Amino acid sequence: MSLDALTYRIALASVRGMNVDLAQKLFDVIADERTFFEMTEKELRDITGSRSKVYEDSYRHEQLAKARDEAEFVKQKNIRVLYFTQPDYPTRLLEAPDAPILLYISGEADLNATHIVSVVGTRHATPYGQRFTEQLIADLAEAIPGIMVVSGLAYGIDIAAHRACLRHHVPTVAVMAQGLNHIYPAQHRADAVAIVKQGGAIVTDYTSADRLHRGNFLARNRIIAALADCTVVAESAAAGGALVTASLAASYNRDVFALPGRTSDEFSTGCNRLIKSNRAALITSAADLLDAMQWEARSSQPKQMELFADFTELEQSVVNTLRDNPDIHTNELAARLALPVYRVMSTLMDLESRNVVISLPGSRFALA
Structure with a gap:
């Protein structure tokens, strides 16, 4: 892709409120990205019938100038860019009308893998949630070769899921709420490097110039939910980002699973409510997920218990x-x-x- 073509795609993706649904409607009335930025404000308003400020000449010129800088950054850092009209753009993501039209990616993970699971949960993970996440991914790795796990690189269940994937050689995708010029939280930078090295990817729809703010985290949850076939909520309090992800997944017609916990446990409250209200299926093991998704597990010979491990x-x-x-x-x-x-x-x-x-x-x- 030429730098010029990339610039126009980045600029269009940066337009306020732009998503797959809006872009598809826009291309019903204009030829391409360049046309959007070369037409006059009056021409765009006349052809779309909209008075939106995004059609103002000054606004579009500003986005184009920023996009030129971002295109240079992308080329210098060897960042992979996927545009919604490209064949390797995630097909699952295209099913979400509010999906971003462009993704910035570090890593070579196949975002169209045959089986993809999102694992999310509280930032205040308990040993119960940690153990469940570890065992879930270990068992999925054994049962479904090539399975991929998506999460958000945050504290708690997110990073537990990513690290379990690294231990069990499962490609994992971390969806970030900021550009690829820095990792947040910084404490997980080494994990991000390992994710890319082991065949996973760091993914975002934000540019390197976008500021990190609280709303970004909720917005990125739509990508976590839409990239996968199903979403597992390992632990959650009565409110939190994991519940937002579960709601988004359901709105995209994805299966949602939740780990039950004791009624007295703060960080099982959200999961218990999801199950009670039939907004999520109860899950206690990988077998529950495999049965619900009707995924055929790889047959394997029973492992003999090792009586004497090689320990000092x-x-x-x-x-x-x-x-x-x-x-x-x-x-x-x-x-x-x-x-x-x-x-x-x-x-x-x-x-x-x-x-x-x-x-x-x-x-x-x-x-x-």
């Missing part, structure tokens, strides 16, 4: 202590083993890299 004496002591004391804090674990914290942490990191343990919020660990 210290590793075995850590595993035994975690088995008897789930969700234990690192300091308490070190005290029980009568060892320095740094030695215990080093051992935990080794065990985590082998998928024996998982890290939980608050410097706590549990068996995977």
